[in-house]
Amino acid sequence: MTEPVWGPVHQDIVGLLADHPADVPAVVDHLTKLQDLLVRLPPLEASCPLADFNRLYLVITSTVLDGLYEDRFVDPAFLARLDVEFAARYFEALRFWTDSSPSTPRAWSCLFKRMRGPDARPLPSAAAGVNAHINYDLPFALVTTLESLESEPVDGSDQHRDYLEINKIFAERIPELRRGYLDHWQLMIDMVNGDIDDWYQGELVEYTRNVAWRNAQKIWHCRHDPDARECERTRLDDNAALLGRLLLSPLGAFLQ
Amino acid sequence: MASDVDSAPLVGRAGTVATLRSALLDDVAPGHTAAVFLTGESGVGKTRLLSEVGEQVRQGGALVLTGACLDIGDASPLHPVRQALRRLDADLAEARTTSAVRGLLQVFDEETPGPDGAGALLERVAQGLHLVAGGRPLVLVLDDLQWVDRSTRQLLLYLLAGLGDLQLSVLAAIRAESLRGAHPLRRVLAELRRLRSVQVVDLLPLDRSGTDELAAAIVGAPLPPEAADQLWQRSGGNPFVVEELARDRRDGRDGLSDTLREVFLGRVDALPQPAHAVVQAVAAGVEPVEHWLLAQVVRLPEDELLDAVREAVAHRLLVGADDGYRLRHRLVAEILAGELLPAERAALHRRYAEALTAAPAELHQARLAHHWRQAGEPARALPAAMAAAREAERLHGYAEAHRHWSTALTLAAAPAVVPADGGRPAPVEVDRAELLSHAAEAAHHSGEHARALTLLAELSADPAGPPTCALHIRRARYLAAAGRSAPAEEEYRRVLSTADCTPHERCTAAARRAELLLHLGRYAEAGEQAREALDLAAGVPGCTSEVVLASSALGFSEAFLGDPADGLTVMRRALETAESSGRPEDVACAYLHLAELLTGPLNILEEGVVVARRGAERVAELGLGRTWETRLLAVATNGLFRVGQWAEAEKVVAAALRHRPSGADAVELLLARCRLSVGYGDVEASDRDLEAVATVLAGGGARHVLPMLILRAGLAMWQGRHDLARQAVQRGLTESRSDDVIVLATLAWHGLRAEAEAAASRTVEVDPNAVRRLREVVDRVTRKSAQAGAPVRYVADGFLALCDAELSRLDDGRGDPELWGRSATEWDRRHHPYPAAYSRLRQAEALLSRRSRMATAGKLLRQAHATAQALGAVPLSAEIRTLAGRARVTLDDAPAPAPRPRAAPAVPAVDELAVLTAREREVLAAVAEGLTNKEIGQRLFISERTIGVHVSHIFDKLQVRTRVQASAIFLRNRPE
Numbered sequence A: 001m002t003e004p005v006w007g008p009v010h011q012d013i014v015g016l017l018a019d020h021p022a023d024v025p026a027v028v029d030h031l032t033k034l035q036d037l038l039v040r041l042p043p044l045e046a047s048c049p050l051a052d053f054n055r056l057y058l059v060i061t062s063t064v065l066d067g068l069y070e071d072r073f074v075d076p077a078f079l080a081r082l083d084v085e086f087a088a089r090y091f092e093a094l095r096f097w098t099d100s101s102p103s104t105p106r107a108w109s110c111l112f113k114r115m116r117g118p119d120a121r122p123l124p125s126a127a128a129g130v131n132a133h134i135n136y137d138l139p140f141a142l143v144t145t146l147e148s149l150e151s152e153p154v155d156g157s158d159q160h161r162d163y164l165e166i167n168k169i170f171a172e173r174i175p176e177l178r179r180g181y182l183d184h185w186q187l188m189i190d191m192v193n194g195d196i197d198d199w200y201q202g203e204l205v206e207y208t209r210n211v212a213w214r215n216a217q218k219i220w221h222c223r224h225d226p227d228a229r230e231c232e233r234t235r236l237d238d239n240a241a242l243l244g245r246l247l248l249s250p251l252g253a254f255l256q
Numbered sequence B: 001m002a003s004d005v006d007s008a009p010l011v012g013r014a015g016t017v018a019t020l021r022s023a024l025l026d027d028v029a030p031g032h033t034a035a036v037f038l039t040g041e042s043g044v045g046k047t048r049l050l051s052e053v054g055e056q057v058r059q060g061g062a063l064v065l066t067g068a069c070l071d072i073g074d075a076s077p078l079h080p081v082r083q084a085l086r087r088l089d090a091d092l093a094e095a096r097t098t099s100a101v102r103g104l105l106q107v108f109d110e111e112t113p114g115p116d117g118a119g120a121l122l123e124r125v126a127q128g129l130h131l132v133a134g135g136r137p138l139v140l141v142l143d144d145l146q147w148v149d150r151s152t153r154q155l156l157l158y159l160l161a162g163l164g165d166l167q168l169s170v171l172a173a174i175r176a177e178s179l180r181g182a183h184p185l186r187r188v189l190a191e192l193r194r195l196r197s198v199q200v201v202d203l204l205p206l207d208r209s210g211t212d213e214l215a216a217a218i219v220g221a222p223l224p225p226e227a228a229d230q231l232w233q234r235s236g237g238n239p240f241v242v243e244e245l246a247r248d249r250r251d252g253r254d255g256l257s258d259t260l261r262e263v264f265l266g267r268v269d270a271l272p273q274p275a276h277a278v279v280q281a282v283a284a285g286v287e288p289v290e291h292w293l294l295a296q297v298v299r300l301p302e303d304e305l306l307d308a309v310r311e312a313v314a315h316r317l318l319v320g321a322d323d324g325y326r327l328r329h330r331l332v333a334e335i336l337a338g339e340l341l342p343a344e345r346a347a348l349h350r351r352y353a354e355a356l357t358a359a360p361a362e363l364h365q366a367r368l369a370h371h372w373r374q375a376g377e378p379a380r381a382l383p384a385a386m387a388a389a390r391e392a393e394r395l396h397g398y399a400e401a402h403r404h405w406s407t408a409l410t411l412a413a414a415p416a417v418v419p420a421d422g423g424r425p426a427p428v429e430v431d432r433a434e435l436l437s438h439a440a441e442a443a444h445h446s447g448e449h450a451r452a453l454t455l456l457a458e459l460s461a462d463p464a465g466p467p468t469c470a471l472h473i474r475r476a477r478y479l480a481a482a483g484r485s486a487p488a489e490e491e492y493r494r495v496l497s498t499a500d501c502t503p504h505e506r507c508t509a510a511a512r513r514a515e516l517l518l519h520l521g522r523y524a525e526a527g528e529q530a531r532e533a534l535d536l537a538a539g540v541p542g543c544t545s546e547v548v549l550a551s552s553a554l555g556f557s558e559a560f561l562g563d564p565a566d567g568l569t570v571m572r573r574a575l576e577t578a579e580s581s582g583r584p585e586d587v588a589c590a591y592l593h594l595a596e597l598l599t600g601p602l603n604i605l606e607e608g609v610v611v612a613r614r615g616a617e618r619v620a621e622l623g624l625g626r627t628w629e630t631r632l633l634a635v636a637t638n639g640l641f642r643v644g645q646w647a648e649a650e651k652v653v654a655a656a657l658r659h660r661p662s663g664a665d666a667v668e669l670l671l672a673r674c675r676l677s678v679g680y681g682d683v684e685a686s687d688r689d690l691e692a693v694a695t696v697l698a699g700g701g702a703r704h705v706l707p708m709l710i711l712r713a714g715l716a717m718w719q720g721r722h723d724l725a726r727q728a729v730q731r732g733l734t735e736s737r738s739d740d741v742i743v744l745a746t747l748a749w750h751g752l753r754a755e756a757e758a759a760a761s762r763t764v765e766v767d768p769n770a771v772r773r774l775r776e777v778v779d780r781v782t783r784k785s786a787q788a789g790a791p792v793r794y795v796a797d798g799f800l801a802l803c804d805a806e807l808s809r810l811d812d813g814r815g816d817p818e819l820w821g822r823s824a825t826e827w828d829r830r831h832h833p834y835p836a837a838y839s840r841l842r843q844a845e846a847l848l849s850r851r852s853r854m855a856t857a858g859k860l861l862r863q864a865h866a867t868a869q870a871l872g873a874v875p876l877s878a879e880i881r882t883l884a885g886r887a888r889v890t891l892d893d894a895p896a897p898a899p900r901p902r903a904a905p906a907v908p909a910v911d912e913l914a915v916l917t918a919r920e921r922e923v924l925a926a927v928a929e930g931l932t933n934k935e936i937g938q939r940l941f942i943s944e945r946t947i948g949v950h951v952s953h954i955f956d957k958l959q960v961r962t963r964v965q966a967s968a969i970f971l972r973n974r975p976e
Helices: A007-017 A024-038 A049-069 A076-098 A106-116 A122-148 A158-173 A175-180 A182-191 A194-199 A204-221 A226-248 B014-026 B046-059 B079-091 B095-110 B117-133 B150-160 B184-192 B208-219 B225-235 B239-250 B260-270 B273-284 B291-298 B302-314 B330-337 B342-358 B364-374 B378-394 B398-413 B432-445 B449-461 B468-481 B485-496 B503-519 B523-538 B544-560 B564-581 B584-599 B605-621 B625-643 B646-657 B663-680 B683-697 B705-718 B722-735 B741-761 B768-787 B790-812 B817-829 B833-849 B854-871 B874-887 B918-928 B933-940 B944-958 B963-973
Strands: B034-040 B063-068 B138-143 B168-175 B198-202 B318-321 B324-327
Touching (some): A007 A076, A024 A049, A049 A122, A049 B722, A076 A122, A076 B184, A076 B722, A106 A122, A122 B184, A204 A226, B014 B046, B014 B168, B034 B046, B034 B184, B095 B117, B150 B398, B225 B239, B260 B330, B273 B330, B291 B324, B291 B342, B324 B330, B398 B432, B432 B449, B432 B468, B485 B503, B503 B523, B503 B544, B523 B544, B544 B564, B584 B625, B646 B663, B705 B722, B722 B741, B741 B768, B768 B790, B817 B833, B854 B874, B918 B963, B944 B963
Parallel strands (some): B034 B168, B063 B138
16 A cells, blocks of 8 residues: 555545534634644655645634624625635645546646645745646635525626725735736746736736636636536646646745 | 437446436335436437336336427527427327326416416416326426526426425436536526435436446447557547447448547448438427428428438438437437528428428427528518417416517517519518517516616617606616616606606506605605505506505505604504505405504514404405415514414415415425424424425525524534534525625624534534634624614614624633523514523523522523423423433422333343442533533533542442443443
């Protein structure tokens, strides 16, 4: 038998992933437990690239939770469910990876592959996770959430406003991604061409989150057509994977 | 007809088969429902497992219905269920079941569009299935659920929630690949998998030994190690791939085919020409392809056709069944898809379309539209698409209808490709405006609000479209349905200033606008607008619906502005108007609004209940039992619960549920019944209703989640599960809007009560973070309710009183008797005996723990106990009795109702505790819990010193020297 995917913490992670958190407090709890396990994963331990992302994600989600308690959003039912659905996709990608399933989104597997080394710098690792999560998972999570709430992605709606409020949370929590490394980002993006060009115009997270909203609107219109939906999914997965690999390449180290 | 050729054994699934069998049949209690959703990648063996398990449960005595969903997206509503019934009909020998099956099939055929048609159809289908089952457990097996239509999905949730009153299990297979991305089933499965009656089983590929076993079974001998390794590498344990690769190896074709694709392409190439044609034809058809249809499409003489089919089956490309032919596997279809030239494919579709035109068959119009479209003939596809849309509307499948209408619009816009062909009929003339109008309405009914508005915008640009005023009214209707009250109100305002409006339209707009203003909380404007609507209605005949609507808007707005009497008069008059000149729906509506006003903002509960019940009787006479009677009885049930007439409420809710309601109406009633069960302390019944609510809500909708969470918290507290109560409250707090002060106040009270009781009973640690957040919520509610309308403030204040008192309990561990007293008074004032009795219990507890005014405490306990007993509130009574026992308060009543029968406790041969007095036993029980003398004193309301005396007596009598030894004796002699 080959070594299990998660090495010494395999059973713990499998056990954790068997549970499906149903609300935002449970998601935060889940991410906290996952963090404790990831930093025990040899050989990188505390500098595990996935832990870099997970740490950031935990901070963001905890802030969202505080916001939900503190009356920060207009439509908390939407935001809470979006948050749960969003996280479910991260946990699902981890489950696929655990099963060595070919269904693991490529957007994620480029980061997962690096868990056992070689070491990557924390910022690009976190950014690669943010990339997979926002560029690939978020549009689908939006569509699923809105559909289950019998709502629609309408610009200027309460839900859209709440969605944009999350950008502020990102802005508060990761200024380094937002401002400090702007020039580096710009430079790096300039070096690549094709699809990536229009991914970046100003502030990474804010911009990609708007792209995600627009992608959700696009998926919304073809959500009853299995072929078109799958086509869109593959496109997003490929684009996110491309950017993810780039972030984790030596070029990404440039960001630090 | 050819059947499946030599099939491989089912390897490595014995455990799964057994699990599924017991989950679907053996472990299902009579009258309950169960479901297993099987997910897995293509080729992993889902279909095979479905038929294996289906066979097993059939042998176990169940009636099995088997159907499959179709991937032509815009198929007909409820197709898999109708298909399953037809298959059963073809298989059956028993006359009784046959007539039940045919009767149910006829229900679908005779369905006509109408209000609440969808719900009534669900009820009729449930009844039909009941007859079909004939007392046997019913198992519905559905393949390819990833393509399920919305109506079937709703039917499944309805039946699984137990609303159809049917013992049913569902076994459904879903392709895992389809669930990636944004598939609508994702969310449904995520919600359902939390239920105890539902399992989501992920079918994984075979492991190495399973792979070897399967290959050996096919080849007839174990594979040499190298070949086995290779097979494992290439197949990844996917049984379908293993089977086909192994078969090739057995047949001596090893080395040629590396991949499945090559395996099948090799086989297709090896086919003789006629068999090749058969396979290609089936690939282009909608499965199952009937024999007669295939014959017409491939145009072979019968004998040759049969040979060709047999050949294709022998090459494992095709399977045949009674209802027609299918490709052996979905993967085969995908491999074949790229093999035909577009022109060849179009020609096949044309032949299908021509054959079907001549002979109507199952899914006739949808299939015709599909084939004509694929044949590149939009003009001929168009009438079929329109007919398919009407057919879907007949079965209330507006989502499917909307897609067919949209297809029709695309087809109508498509350039006519008309090569010379003598026999072609002239293109059908269609009115684009009419198509747009239908498409918009179907989109609106299926909840595609944005799409409906877009279509309406196109319609308004069309010169043949309806007049401006009608468009405004429709746009307003769509906006209101989308929950966009503000722009909808704006739109109605425009109607009122549009020149081409009829007086009737003006009246409608005014009444609807008043209703929207009320929703927006603009009470004064709502009242004004409602009065204008009533004035407008006075001069126009046939405006009764508008009168009812406007009167209710007026009634509610006045109530919120604090002037209830006037509004009530108006609404009573509206009811008279409806009775004298309205349609049955107007009468029903008038009753409902009046009952809601009385039991809601006015809190005149007794009268509200009377109105609701009288209304229910009246609308039943009018033939509106299923819809309006149900709603009126839900109002009556909730009113009766609050005034404390629980037994009566129970009867009413049972009567309402006999109508087998669906959707929101059903959820409302289940929640009402659950509220009663929680009060009664009936855990099993409460759980069942909560699961049923969660099942229905898995299909969508968020409005009822919060009441469900509140009940979950209430139930968990009676079970001593304060951690679960906390979780439910936390989820509720993160999902409720800040302007919903009543919900927030209720949640806050439940949360604080859970923390206070956790502290008192030591079940879980108090969570200081949770308490801090709950305090913040209480502050926020206090602030917001001050700005809310008087009726809202009135209810919120009651809960805030409870919150304050619970907080005092958390602050000093004993609670402030005065705050509890205030809470009891507040709820007395509202005539809600249940929370009042609860408050008295806590007030007494607080007094006793201070050991002051013991007589008052005794009086309070007796009073609370009398109320709780009258209600039938078992857990509350029990808590009162426990406290009374500890405080030595006599409740001087008849003995408590016998608890549910339980197994007799195993009594130790000699009771070592017999030497102790009752009080000493109580003290010893507390010692065994690890409490200190001080804590025991607090619990039993006696001084610490007295406890010390008791403890030393206990030590003497038991002849022990330590608390641990004493506890050990207690524990081994404990009853249970």
